[in-house]
């Protein structure tokens with residue numbers, strides 16, 4: 001059974017939206033005060049709530065039970081239900097990525113001339129708006145210059161820099177942001193509670209980190225993991241990590257612990273044990289070098305902590321700060337040089353781990 005969580009759990013009220021606080025605030029104020037723009041431009045990364053808020057706006061404006069001064073849709077009246085089911089004739093969604101042609105825009109212009117059938121407003125959501133052809137853009141621009149009183153446009157795009165300025169200038173623009181890891185976790189927790197599925201906290205962390213700011217991606221990943229784990233089974237960190245093909249930061253930390261002690265025996269045997277367990281060495285050394293780079297940057301400026309290692313758990317943060325303290329800049333520099341070299345040589349070595357082992361021996365033989 002495929003749940004398609006991101007559809008099942010599309011927020012039905014503004015209160016359910018995670019993040020995007022200022023956008024929600026301005027939109028809900030506009031709805032409750034009745035001061036609505038005719039054209040909005042929602043710009044930002046995928047899976048951050050653009051389509052969802054476009055639909056919520058349409059639903060709230062056309063809700064038959066909403067009183068003056070309120071902004072939430074009732075989700076019960078005919079209009080709300082039609083929009084929730086996706087068959088409202090007064091909410092028109094156009095995907096510019098698949099309908100790039102001028103015909104679409106011509107239809108749109110025709111459509112606009114008719115007043116809404118049942119509702120107060122006809123709402124047009126034009127997705128991936130930057131994909132429209134030149135002709136379609138011109139048609140849209142004409143429409144935006146003189147929008148009829150009953151029409152509201154929500155243009156959505158992931159690439160605002162590809163949009164023509166004359167269209168942007170006719171819209172009230174909102175910049176959607178990527179969601180933070182704790183925000184994504186909170187959302188996943190809610191869904192799992194509703195689905196009555198148990199979970200290990202660190203498993204959700206891994207999912208949230210992998211989603212890089214997109215709630216939709218996080219929800220799709222969760223979908224996959226649920227079907228992978230089996231119905232009713234709890235979501236385990238190990239399974240998630242395996243599924244994501246993630247090199248566990250833990251592994252790197254342990255490796256670095258031995259290496260920073262310059263314990264050649266422990267470091268090499270840990271490496272070989274990990275290989276026996278099936279780690280992908282290419283991936284491992286790449287992640288390792290990335291980790292070393294973060295240590296180096298931390299060393300240069302502790303301010304890097306916020307931006308660089310924000311995806312680490314607090315425990316992992318303490319560890320990486322520890323390494324930055326323990327190792328000198330010269331040492332980190334030398335290790336990085338050697339490991340980068342090993343990464344290169346590995347591609348041509350008949351014994352894959354040999355270049356890395358050699359560099360470990362070299363690094364550990366240098367006592368300060």
Ligand SMILES: Nc1ncnc2c1ncn2[C@@H]1O[C@H](COP(=O)(O)OP(=O)(O)O)[C@@H](O)[C@H]1O
Pocket residue numbers: 005006007009010011016017018019020045046047048049050051052053156187215216217219
């Ligand atoms: N800010 C958000 N708050 C809560 N859920 C969200 C948010 N953004 C995205 N989602 C989830 O992801 C799904 C897809 O979001 P959508 O609005 O279509 O993203 P896009 O920005 O790509 O249009 C939604 O159905 C919802 O489940």
Ligand SMILES: [Mg+2]
Pocket residue numbers: 050051052127156
């Ligand atoms: Mg969308």
Ligand SMILES: [Zn+2]
Pocket residue numbers: 062063064065066073074075076077078079080081
């Ligand atoms: Zn309603």
